Amino acid sequence: xxxxxxxxxxxxxxxxxxxxxxxxxxxxxxxxxxxxxxxxxxxxxxxxxxxxxxxxxxxxxxxxxxxxxxxxxxxxxxxxxxxxxxxxxxxxxxxxxxxxxxxxxxxxxxxxxxxxxxxxxxxxxxxxxxxxxxxxx
Amino acid sequence: xxxxxxxxxxxxxxxxxxxxxxxxxxxxxxxxxxxxxxxxxxxxxxxxxxxxxxxxxxxxxxxxxxxxxxxxxxxxxxxxxxxxxxxxxxxxxxxxxxxxxxxxxxxxxxxxxx
Numbered sequence: 001x002x003x004x005x006x007x008x009x010x011x012x013x014x015x016x017x018x019x020x021x022x023x024x025x026x027x028x029x030x031x032x033x034x035x036x037x038x039x040x041x042x043x044x045x046x047x048x049x050x051x052x053x054x055x056x057x058x059x060x061x062x063x064x065x066x067x068x069x070x071x072x073x074x075x076x077x078x079x080x081x082x083x084x085x086x087x088x089x090x091x092x093x094x095x096x097x098x099x100x101x102x103x104x105x106x107x108x109x110x111x112x113x114x115x116x117x118x119x120x121x122x123x124x125x126x127x128x129x130x131x132x133x134x135x136x137x
Numbered sequence: 138x139x140x141x142x143x144x145x146x147x148x149x150x151x152x153x154x155x156x157x158x159x160x161x162x163x164x165x166x167x168x169x170x171x172x173x174x175x176x177x178x179x180x181x182x183x184x185x186x187x188x189x190x191x192x193x194x195x196x197x198x199x200x201x202x203x204x205x206x207x208x209x210x211x212x213x214x215x216x217x218x219x220x221x222x223x224x225x226x227x228x229x230x231x232x233x234x235x236x237x238x239x240x241x242x243x244x245x246x247x248x249x250x251x
Contacts, residue, residue, distance in 0.1 A: 013216065016195035023199070037201055041175050044199040048192075100192045101171030110176055 001025070001064075007050045007057040009076065012100050015051040018059045019044040022070070029063065031136065038114040039068055039134050045107040046072045046130055052097040053077065054127060068134040079122040086112065086120075138162055138247060140204060140227055143183070146245060147206065147238050149231035152213055153221045160203060160227065164248045167208075167239045171196040179250055185238050187211055194220045203227060208235040 003025065005018035023040045031039075043059075050057035054076025062069040079085045086108050093103025112118050117133035141158040144151050151158065165183035168174055174184060174196050184202045186193055189211040197205050198220075204227040207213060213221070213228045221228050231238055243249065 013191060015192065016199070020195070020198060033201075037178075037180075037199075040199045044195065045172075045175060100190060101169060101174075101188045101196065102192070104170055104172045106172040106176065110172070113176075 001062070003061040003063075005059040005061075007047055007054075007059060007074075009051060009053075009055040009057070009074075012051055012096075015048050015100075016044055019047050022061055025061075025063070026068070031068075035068075035134055035136065039070070039132075042111045042114040042132055043070055045111050046070075046132070048100075048102055049107050049130075050074045050076075052093055052102060057127075064136075066135065066137050068136065070132045072130040072132075073127065074129075075127045078124040078126055079120075079128055080124050082120055082122060138242075138245065140229070143204075143206070143242065144229055146241055147229065147231040147233055149206065149229040149233075151227060151229050153218050153228040154225055157203075157225070157227050162204060162247065164250055165239070165242055166250050167235050169235075174200055174202070177250060182250065183242070183247065185235055185242070187235055189213060189217065191216045191220060193217065194224065194226060197221075197226050198224050204229065206231055206238060208233055208238045 026036045054074035057074035060071040088109045089105040091105035097103040115132045116135045119131040122128040162183045167185040169188045185206045187209050206229045210232050
């Protein structure tokens with residue numbers, strides 16, 4: 001099963017819409033509740049990152065009986081130092097992002113904690129690609 | 138502890154999903170930082186917060202939190218109410234500070250996560 005969602009940078013009103021849809025789909029598929037929670041928490045963190053830092057983005061979801069693959073592709077400033085961005089507490093978030101309860105530098109570390117596999121690549125001035133994998137078996 | 142009891146103890150008002158007054162909770166967390174809330178792995182947690190925007194409700198959804206207490210006289214806006222209604226999340230508005238609301242609930246047996 002494949003699903004695609006568009007994410008608008010800066011639009012906090014819709015932040016979480018895609019992750020909410022993913023949650024509904026996984027529930028309909030009777031995926032284990034603990035896996036659903038880990039998946040949607042990671043997905044929501046990644047979706048908020050696009051809203052907070054990028055101009056726009058697309059989320060590609062691919063579900064098989066074995067895995068849930070979610071790929072977040074954004075057009076944005078990119079991440080100059082991924083190792084630094086993965087450190088808890090490091091953040092470049094704006095005050096607007098902090099007003100929404102985020103921007104404490106916890107997003108990427110929390111994503112890594114919740115997923116089975118995570119791969120992130122980024123090009124400064126172009127954007128970031130984040131791939132998350134959850135194993136169902 | 139049931140929502141109806143929590144509402145009474147906190148001198149609060151349930152403003153969304155009033156039909157869920159019998160939901161019961163044993164643990165709670167208090168935070169205005171949604172990133173913190175998203176790190177919790179526990180289920181059936183009460184969230185006490187002063188953050189009244191739609192990201193509070195989205196975070197509750199992703200974290201399987203079924204009741205949000207808005208402290209220090211914060212009110213739920215229309216966007217929050219619409220989303221919480223759709224998702225079946227109870228919102229209690231309460232005049233107490235986050236500290237006082239947490240203290241009252243702790244004193245009556247609600248446990249902290251850590």
